[in-house]
Amino acid sequence: MSRVPGMTLLARDHTRSATTAWKRTLASVLHRSTLRSRKKTLQSQISMAYPRMQSDSLTIADLINVRSKKMNKVYPAGYSRHGALIEQLMQDPKTLLIDTRYSPNSKISAWAGSALKAKYGDRYRFAGKFLGNVNYKGGPMMLANPARGIQGLVMYLNEGHDLILVCGCAEFSACHRRLIVDLLRGAMPEVGVVMPEQIESKRGK
Numbered sequence: 001m002s003r004v005p006g007m008t009l010l011a012r013d014h015t016r017s018a019t020t021a022w023k024r025t026l027a028s029v030l031h032r033s034t035l036r037s038r039k040k041t042l043q044s045q046i047s048m049a050y051p052r053m054q055s056d057s058l059t060i061a062d063l064i065n066v067r068s069k070k071m072n073k074v075y076p077a078g079y080s081r082h083g084a085l086i087e088q089l090m091q092d093p094k095t096l097l098i099d100t101r102y103s104p105n106s107k108i109s110a111w112a113g114s115a116l117k118a119k120y121g122d123r124y125r126f127a128g129k130f131l132g133n134v135n136y137k138g139g140p141m142m143l144a145n146p147a148r149g150i151q152g153l154v155m156y157l158n159e160g161h162d163l164i165l166v167c168g169c170a171e172f173s174a175c176h177r178r179l180i181v182d183l184l185r186g187a188m189p190e191v192g193v194v195m196p197e198q199i200e201s202k203r204g205k
């Protein structure tokens with residue numbers, strides 16, 4: 001066998017095995033060029049979606065993994081019920097704690113904005129000015145500046161972060177987290193929203 005089996009054999013004669021070998025060589029060349037062009041497309045898609053990712057250094061396998069990887073996750077959570085889970089989720093360094101309270105004060109000192117800032121540093125983001133419910137003391141739920149708030153969430157997700165949307169309320173359905181999630185789903189239909197109960201039931205609690 002020569003080093004380029006298909007071509008050499010094809011030039012020499014047209015035996016059946018030579019044709020098969022040539023077809024195989026052609027198929028492998030085409031396969032590689034398809035992967036190369038696919039890699040180019042994926043790299044440009046990824047550099048748009050993940051501006052901070054060095055896509056040039058990734059292998060094809062990495063790129064395919066990134067593409068098939070699920071969208072980053074959003075966990076709406078009330079610390080009065082899911083405090084322990086929030087702390088566990090924050091062990092992942094790519095997760096941000098998005099404080100959606102209009103006022104970041106708490107009767108529980110560990111959940112005051114200042115304490116969370118001290119604990120998580122830059123991974124704590126106070127978003128209450130935009131995503132807070134201006135009527136949190138009573139009246140119809142109304143987000144302070146939903147357009148800007150949702151824009152910020154979309155940006156963090158595109159940067160590759162998972163987000164915990166935190167408020168004090170135990171009940172999601174009675175909290176403005178529900179409004180935020182509805183708007184976010186409208187802006188980013190592919191977003192993966194995970195309720196704390198889903199994680200807890202998976203763990204068999």
Ligand SMILES: [Zn+2]
Pocket residue numbers: 167168169174175176177
């Ligand atoms: Zn709430």
